[in-house]
Amino acid sequence: MLMRKIVLGFAAALTASAALATVAQARDLTVVSWGGAYQDAQKKVYFEPFKKAAGVPMNDESWDGGVGVLRAKVQGGAATWDVVQVESDELAVGCEEGLFEKLDYSKIGGETAYIPPAVNPCGVGAILYDFVLGYDKDKLKEAPKGWADFFDTKKIPGKRALRQGPKTTLEIALMADGVAPKDVYKVLATDEGVERAFKKLDTIKGDIVWWKAGAQPPQLLASGEVAMTSVYNGRIDTANKNEKKNFGMVWDGALFTIDTWVILKGSPNKDAAYKFLDFVGKAENQSKLSENIAYGTSNKDAAALLAPAVLKDLPTAPDNIKNAVEINVAFWLENIDRLTERFNKWAAK
Amino acid sequence: MTAASSTGADASTEVPLKRRLRRAERARQVKALALVLPLLVFLLFTFAGPIAGMLWRSVGDREVRQVLPQTVAALADWNGKDLPDEKAYAALASDILAAHASGTIAIAAKRLNYALNGFRTILSSTARNLKTMPEPGMARETLGKINPAWRERATWATIKDASGPVTGFYLLSALDLTRNVEGAIIAAPPDQAIYRDIFVRTFLISLSVTVLCLILGFPVAYLLAALPPGRSNLLMIFVLLPFWTSLLVRTCAWIVLLQGKGVVNDSLLWLGIIDEPLRLIYNRFGVCVAMTHVLLPFMILPLYSSMKAISPAYMRAAASLGAPPLTAFLRIYLPQTLPGIGAGSLLVFILALGYYITPALVGGAADQMISYFIALYTTETANWGLASALGGVLLLATVLLALVYGKLVQGQQVTGGMKN
Numbered sequence: 081m082l083m084r085k086i087v088l089g090f091a092a093a094l095t096a097s098a099a100l101a102t103v104a105q106a107r108d109l110t111v112v113s114w115g116g117a118y119q120d121a122q123k124k125v126y127f128e129p130f131k132k133a134a135g136v137p138m139n140d141e142s143w144d145g146g147v148g149v150l151r152a153k154v155q156g157g158a159a160t161w162d163v164v165q166v167e168s169d170e171l172a173v174g175c176e177e178g179l180f181e182k183l184d185y186s187k188i189g190g191e192t193a194y195i196p197p198a199v200n201p202c203g204v205g206a207i208l209y210d211f212v213l214g215y216d217k218d219k220l221k222e223a224p225k226g227w228a229d230f231f232d233t234k235k236i237p238g239k240r241a242l243r244q245g246p247k248t249t250l251e252i253a254l255m256a257d258g259v260a261p262k263d264v265y266k267v268l269a270t271d272e273g274v275e276r277a278f279k280k281l282d283t284i285k286g287d288i289v290w291w292k293a294g295a296q297p298p299q300l301l302a303s304g305e306v307a308m309t310s311v312y313n314g315r316i317d318t319a320n321k322n323e324k325k326n327f328g329m330v331w332d333g334a335l336f337t338i339d340t341w342v343i344l345k346g347s348p349n350k351d352a353a354y355k356f357l358d359f360v361g362k363a364e365n366q367s368k369l370s371e372n373i374a375y376g377t378s379n380k381d382a383a384a385l386l387a388p389a390v391l392k393d394l395p396t397a398p399d400n401i402k403n404a405v406e407i408n409v410a411f412w413l414e415n416i417d418r419l420t421e422r423f424n425k426w427a428a429k
Numbered sequence: 430m431t432a433a434s435s436t437g438a439d440a441s442t443e444v445p446l447k448r449r450l451r452r453a454e455r456a457r458q459v460k461a462l463a464l465v466l467p468l469l470v471f472l473l474f475t476f477a478g479p480i481a482g483m484l485w486r487s488v489g490d491r492e493v494r495q496v497l498p499q500t501v502a503a504l505a506d507w508n509g510k511d512l513p514d515e516k517a518y519a520a521l522a523s524d525i526l527a528a529h530a531s532g533t534i535a536i537a538a539k540r541l542n543y544a545l546n547g548f549r550t551i552l553s554s555t556a557r558n559l560k561t562m563p564e565p566g567m568a569r570e571t572l573g574k575i576n577p578a579w580r581e582r583a584t585w586a587t588i589k590d591a592s593g594p595v596t597g598f599y600l601l602s603a604l605d606l607t608r609n610v611e612g613a614i615i616a617a618p619p620d621q622a623i624y625r626d627i628f629v630r631t632f633l634i635s636l637s638v639t640v641l642c643l644i645l646g647f648p649v650a651y652l653l654a655a656l657p658p659g660r661s662n663l664l665m666i667f668v669l670l671p672f673w674t675s676l677l678v679r680t681c682a683w684i685v686l687l688q689g690k691g692v693v694n695d696s697l698l699w700l701g702i703i704d705e706p707l708r709l710i711y712n713r714f715g716v717c718v719a720m721t722h723v724l725l726p727f728m729i730l731p732l733y734s735s736m737k738a739i740s741p742a743y744m745r746a747a748a749s750l751g752a753p754p755l756t757a758f759l760r761i762y763l764p765q766t767l768p769g770i771g772a773g774s775l776l777v778f779i780l781a782l783g784y785y786i787t788p789a790l791v792g793g794a795a796d797q798m799i800s801y802f803i804a805l806y807t808t809e810t811a812n813w814g815l816a817s818a819l820g821g822v823l824l825l826a827t828v829l830l831a832l833v834y835g836k837l838v839q840g841q842q843v844t845g846g847m848k849n
Contacts, residue, residue, distance in 0.1 A: 146808030173811065176535030239689070244794055289711045290794045304690045414542060414549045416810050421621045424802075427794035428626055 108137040109352040112164040114339075115142030116295065117318045121372035130359045136352045147173045154179045154345050162347040163356055165206055168409045169416075171340045175202035181343040187354040188361050197406065198378035203342035204357060205378035207369075210395040210404060211248050211337075213330040214311035216301045226332045227256035230308050231284055238307030241300045244290035246419035247412055248310060248335055251405070253277040255333045261405040269411065274419070278426050301327060313395055317374035331400040337407040338378070370394055487600055487818035490593035496537035497524040501592045504585065509612065513585055518568035521579075522559060529556040543812065544598060545587040551578045586610045599818035624802075624819065628826070631798040634716060634788070635781035641721040642728040642777050643770065650732035650769075654739075672726035680787050683719040684710060687791070715791040723787060724780060728773040735769025771838045779827055799823055 111127065113119045119142055127140055141161070143149060147170045153159045166174065174180050180202040185191045191199050198205025213230055215223070220236060229236055230252070242249050251264050257280045259267050267273035281288075289306055291297055297311035298319040313334070319325040341360070343353045359365060366377035367385035376383075376396030383396055391397050395404070494501050499520035507513045528534040534556050541548035555576050563571040572579040590598065590608060601607055601614065605622035609615050616622065649668070653661045671679060686692045687709040694706040709715055739762065747757035785800040799819060806816035 144808075146811075148808040148811040148813065151811060173535075173539075176532075176539070178532065244797075288794075292789055303688055305688050414547065417543060417812060417815075418546050418621065420805070420810070421623050424623050424627070424794070424797070425620055428623070428630075 106348070107160070108139055109163070109349045109356060110161050111138060111140045111356065112143050112161045113140065114145075114165060117322070118314065118373055118375075121369060125365060125368040125372060126360050129365070130356055134352075134355050134359060136355055138352070138356065145170060147177075147179075150174055150179050150344070151177065159344050159346065161344055162349045163353050164342055164344060165339050166203065166342055167339055168337050168407065169412055171200060171203055171342065172409045172413055174342065175200070179342075179345055181345055181347065181350065183343070183357075184354070188358045193361065193380060194378045195380055197338055198340070200340060203340035204361060205338045206341050206360070208336055208338050208376035208378070208395050210313045210331070210334040210400075211243075211252075211310050211407075212313045212316070212334045213308060214297060214301060214316045215308045215328050215330075216304075217326045217328045219304060220307060223328060224308055224330060226330055227252050228258070231256040231280065233284055233287055236307055239287045239289055239305065240284060241289045241291050241297055241306040241309035243310055244292050246423040247416065248407070249281070249423070250274065250277040250419065251335055251407075252310060252333075253280040256280055261333055261403055264405055265408045265411050274422065278422075281426070298323075298325070298327070301325075314374050317393060331395075332403045334395070334400070334404040335407050336395055336401065336404045483813075483817050484821050484824075485817075486813050487603075487815075487821045488595045488597070489814070490540075490591060490596035490598065492540040492593075493537050493588065493591040494593045496528045496533050497521065497588065500524050500588060504589045504592065507585070507589060509582070509586055509589065509610065512569075512580065512582060515566060515569050517585070518572055518579070519563070519565075522563055522568050522572060525552070525556050525559055526562060529559075540591055541587055543602075543815070544591060545583065547578075548584075548587065551576050551584065555579075583610055586612075599814040600821070602815055603818040603822050624799075624822075627797070627799050627802060628822065630796075631782060631800075631823075632826075634713070634720070634796070634798060635778050635784075637717055638720045638724060638781045639728075639774050639778045641717060642725050643774060645721065646725055646728035646732055646773065647766075647770075650729050650736055653729070653733050654736035668726055668729050671722070676723060676786060679723055680719055680790050683715065683722065683791055687715055687718070710791050711793045713792070713796050716788050716796045719787050719791045720781060720784060724777045727776045727780060731773040731776065732766065732769040735766050735772075739765045768838070771834065775831065775834050779831070782823065782827060 113122055119140065123140065127138065130136070131138060143164070145167055147166075150164065150166070150170065151174075153161060171180075182201055183204060185199070185204075188204060194205060195208075198208075213224060213227060217223070222236065224230060224236060230240060242252065250268055254264050254267055254273065254277050255261060257276060268277065289300060291300065291309070294312050294315055297309040298315050300306045300309055301311075302319070302323070302325060311329075313329055316327045316329050320327055341357055343350060343357075347353060361379060363379040363381035363385060366379045366382040369375065370377055370382065370386055371390055374393050374395075376394045383391060383394075386394075392399075395401060500517065503517040503520040504513060507517065525534065528537065534552055535549075538549040538552040541552065555572065558575045559571070569579075578584045590596070590612070598608075602617070603624050605617045605625050606614050607617045649664075653664055653668070655661075656664065684691075688694070689706045689708075691709075693709060694703075697703045698706065709718075743761050743765075744757055747761045748754075752760070782798075783800050784798055785804060788796050788798050789801060800823075803816050803819050803823075806812040806819070
């Protein structure tokens with residue numbers, strides 16, 4: 081009897097304290113982004129000025145992405161985040177699963193203030209960036225022209241680095257094999273297209289180093305481990321500015337994608353979140369971000385405020401986006417599991 | 430305190446004593462339990478509960494039931510031989526209309542897409558194009574017009590197979606198996622059959638790392654145990670220093686050492702031993718080297734403690750009885766270190782099984798262990814069913830190994846004749 085009483089007492093105390101802990105505590109607005117040089121730039125031109133201008137206390141955290149993380153946050157009922165910057169596939173899946181608030185664009189300057197691909201019912205685009213072909217100008221005698229050269233180990237000897245997994249890798253292989261950027265997903269949607277991509281990858285299989293985090297490609301270039309790599313354009317720019325590197329990029333056949341601000345479902349700081357999104361959506365604030373880090377931004381009028389010297393290195397510059405292809409979210413949602421298995425099968429052969 | 434005894438008059442003095450003893454014993458047990466109870470409850474809530482919840486996801490299958498309830502009910506008595514009847518088509522149309530209105534269609538689409546690639550598109554295109562409930566008797570025709578997939582048996586078999594509430598789908602996938610339209614278990618298509626290979630790879634890497642740790646760690650532990658305390662303490666610091674260094678730092682240090690233009694390759698080139706850099710990293714070799722380095726202390730410490738307990742007198746006695754050094758080592762010394770070898774090997778092996786960061790940073794695409802895929806499906810693609818099935822299979826295999834090890838060690842226990 082006594083035993084049971086003690087157990088029950090403990091259990092009661094524990095559930096009571098757990099219940100107390102989950103009572104929504106009033107906390108400051110929490111904004112989550114990707115960390116690194118990018119978040120440093122955001123702190124400088126977005127977070128600090130916003131705190132001063134709006135008089136709203138906020139803090140920022142960083143994360144590595146993954147819709148599973150957001151799902152656990154929202155469904156766990158202890159979401160400590162309000163505004164999160166997500167990648168396009170996290171946006172699509174999270175939107176389907178109802179993890180994000182539906183945005184009221186009238187509070188953030190209206191839909192017409194933004195470039196069309198940045199407008200989404202569940203979030204508003206923040207930046208546009210590219211996967212480009214990156215190389216070290218100091219080490220290569222001859223600059224590569226595009227993905228075809230990436231696969232030509234006779235013309236440019238040395239190892240290459242690609243992102244581990246099928247996403248971006250298969251598109252790059254097809255473009256190297258002569259598929260026009262605009263047709264990449266048409267071809268990839270067929271079984272023959274997938275075969276073709278893997279066949280092309282076979283030709284340099286022994287020379288590929290696989291990277292997993294965005295910080296790795298610049299390191300692989302700097303250490304001379306690889307001659308060329310697929311890389312986020314902003315990382316190349318940062319390495320050139322801060323580490324005095326002499327890296328080059330090829331914009332032709334680049335893969336671009338958009339990162340989006342979302343408000344997590346049930347956020348207790350919705351008003352502050354909207355104030356924040358309105359602030360970071362303004363052209364004059366966004367142009368300052370592009371001056372600090374080489375990403376294109378979502379406000380229609382931001383590019384016009386930039387000096388030509390800055391604009392020419394941005395993904396959104398007309399010359400740079402001319403032959404770029406947007407990473408197809410719908411395609412990858414449908415095929416990521418199957419092609420991940422296929423990719424690993426191929427890798428293990 | 431009423432002595433209501435019924436065991437006979439001669440025992441009347443004994444009973445209260447027995448009872449008192451029992452009571453005292455019980456009080457002691459309660460006290461002891463009360464002391465460990467907070468920890469037990471804590472572990473239950475923070476450890477056992479979440480693990481059980483996560484494992485449950487490998488067999489739970491509720492998405493399709495929730496989103497397409499009428500269809501699931503209508504398919505309950507479908508024989509799977511030919512297309513379902515008009516009733517099922519009507520149920521599906523009504524479900525899709527309702528799910529489209531409430532925005533839940535994607536939840537079912539995601540689950541069905543795991544089983545049949547392209548299902549996401551089938552459902553979303555049907556939801557987009559189905560404006561109103563078809564006329565009575567016209568549901569089959571209408572749906573078939575919108576998407577010809579509804580005229581396929583496999584489409585319906587997939588829905589029926591995903592009806593839940595529990596499923597073997599994820600566990601089968603984790604073992605490279607699948608069900609065909611008839612419901613029989615068959616091997617998965619070769620393009621998707623990767624997990625058995627990855628489990629084998631995980632166990633092989635763990636085994637090689639364990640063997641390497643044993644080969645490298647045994648002499649070091651012997652030296653540590655044999656040296657006088659002052660010098661062995663200094664050596665011990667060399668063992669513990671890397672043990673206390675962050676895993677990430679040690680892994681990155683190996684990258685610096687082993688990469689193409691790294692310290693090792695540059696030295697060998699400078700010495701003229703090789704003409705061009707060796708591939709020492711981003712392959713299996715790099716993974717084994719880095720993991721062995723990281724896990725070596727876990728082998729050395731148990732070995733050292735078992736060797737410390739062996740009295741040097743044994744070896745002297747063996748020598749005085751005429752055993753050559755090798756025989757004395759093999760027959761007297763080695764058997765006494767077996768518990769240490771066993772504990773160290775098991776520790777290293779089980780830790781290696783779950784390694785993630787090191788293979789991710791110094792391995793190639795063909796060296797990723799099972800934990801990489803569990804992480805991938807947990808965070809990236811949010812396929813929690815498969816992630817938890819892979820985790821469950823790994824857990825089961827590990828537990829089995831630990832049991833086998835326990836049996837082996839029990840049979841091997843050396844009982845020294847001179848225990849003091």
